[in-house]
Amino acid sequence: MPRPGRPTTAYAVPKPVPIPLSRPPVDDELKRAVLAAIDSRQYILGPECRALEAELAHDTGVKHAVLTSSGTAALWLTLRALGVKAGDEILVPAHTAFPTVEAICLAEATPVFVDADEFYTLDVADATTKITPRTVGIIPVHLYGQPADLPAIQDLAARHDMWFLEDCAQAQGAGWDGRRVGSFGRAAAFSFYPSKNLPAMGDGGAVLTSDDHIALRCRRLRDHGRLEKDVHGEVGFNLRFNELQAAALRVLLRRLDTMNERRRALAARYLQGLAGLPLVPPATRQRARHVYHLFIVRTPRRAELAAFLKERGIQTGVHYPIPTHRQPAVGCFASLAVPRTERLVDEILSLPMSADHTDEEIDRVVAAVRAFFGA
Numbered sequence: 001m002p003r004p005g006r007p008t009t010a011y012a013v014p015k016p017v018p019i020p021l022s023r024p025p026v027d028d029e030l031k032r033a034v035l036a037a038i039d040s041r042q043y044i045l046g047p048e049c050r051a052l053e054a055e056l057a058h059d060t061g062v063k064h065a066v067l068t069s070s071g072t073a074a075l076w077l078t079l080r081a082l083g084v085k086a087g088d089e090i091l092v093p094a095h096t097a098f099p100t101v102e103a104i105c106l107a108e109a110t111p112v113f114v115d116a117d118e119f120y121t122l123d124v125a126d127a128t129t130k131i132t133p134r135t136v137g138i139i140p141v142h143l144y145g146q147p148a149d150l151p152a153i154q155d156l157a158a159r160h161d162m163w164f165l166e167d168c169a170q171a172q173g174a175g176w177d178g179r180r181v182g183s184f185g186r187a188a189a190f191s192f193y194p195s196k197n198l199p200a201m202g203d204g205g206a207v208l209t210s211d212d213h214i215a216l217r218c219r220r221l222r223d224h225g226r227l228e229k230d231v232h233g234e235v236g237f238n239l240r241f242n243e244l245q246a247a248a249l250r251v252l253l254r255r256l257d258t259m260n261e262r263r264r265a266l267a268a269r270y271l272q273g274l275a276g277l278p279l280v281p282p283a284t285r286q287r288a289r290h291v292y293h294l295f296i297v298r299t300p301r302r303a304e305l306a307a308f309l310k311e312r313g314i315q316t317g318v319h320y321p322i323p324t325h326r327q328p329a330v331g332c333f334a335s336l337a338v339p340r341t342e343r344l345v346d347e348i349l350s351l352p353m354s355a356d357h358t359d360e361e362i363d364r365v366v367a368a369v370r371a372f373f374g375a
């Protein structure tokens with residue numbers, strides 16, 4: 001019996017230490033890089049940004065990188081540089097983050113929604129049936145860290161004389177037959193959002209391309225369409241990047257492969273620990289290097305499982321519960337038939353994943369999921 005006057009909380013069960021869905025890196029090397037950038041008193045598109053652009057282009061195996069204020073900005077700038085106009089149709093997966101579609105709409109083109117394949121990426125067979133004389137391009141998304149079927153997309157784009165733009169926001173460092181994603185299409189858009197495989201301490205993105213014209217136009221458009229200091233050749237916008245973020249990203253870019261290997265090791269740990277449960281694990285492509293931006297399982301009991309894990313301090317997510325063609329912002333496409341997408345959005349669950357999660361944390365998640373299924 002608690003004695004009168006004593007706080008009853010003394011008897012409360014201690015809360016489990018929370019496990020976040022993602023944990024961005026923070027350490028002294030990063031802090032030193034940011035402090036040095038502060039001391040430089042040059043904050044926008046300075047030497048750190050220029051060095052990062054060169055390093056990103058080299059790392060991806062393309063000629064140019066153009067840093068931008070976000071991945072969404074990178075997508076939109078590229079679409080403008082590609083000359084997209086009203087009435088143009090662009091093939092895009094229905095199952096992606098909304099910004100992929102948003103960029104198409106902002107460029108005044110029409111998104112044509114394609115169903116997902118068994119790897120949750122754009123289904124090339126479905127895309128083929130949706131090509132019309134107005135189709136100008138295709139945006140495959142390397143979703144969750146796994147490349148879309150790049151050879152098939154390359155072939156489709158070549159046969160129909162259309163460009164393809166890779167959405168690499170979730171797949172920095174992923175590859176196909178040993179070649180980095182972002183080097184296959186006419187251009188690629190990357191995001192440095194803090195949960196991404198190459199995380200900034202805020203928003204950021206980049207356009208990667210070997211096409212001189214696209215690089216030049218993106219560079220110009222991100223800075224008010226400037227031709228020179230006081231001359232504006234076209235109407236652009238302010239979508240520039242900054243030195244503090246670039247300094248931190250240069251440190252992390254050197255660790256990208258190590259961080260991705262860590263994600264892959266944690267994914268292997270999950271796969272081993274969850275084996276035998278009535279859960280669908282992520283399917284992986286033979287020729288692809290999956291870098292597990294997210295670790296996705298599927299179960300019809302998603303809501304129950306998420307609630308069970310939450311009680312144990314384990315954060316989960318759903319990427320994404322509403323397919324893009326049914327978002328209210330583009331509601332006129334809601335009746336479209338993308339059956340695989342419609343099924344999977346009700347069952348997918350993202351478990352904690354980042355290079356900074358510990359083995360013990362993953363083991364705790366595995367144990368909790370096993371307990372949920374009574375295993």
Ligand SMILES: Cc1ncc(COP(=O)(O)O)c(C=O)c1O
Nearest residue numbers: 070071072097099100169191193
């Ligand atoms: C697939 C995909 N494309 C584009 C974006 C947009 O990136 P950002 O958040 O940097 O604008 C994201 C990030 O949310 C994404 O996951």
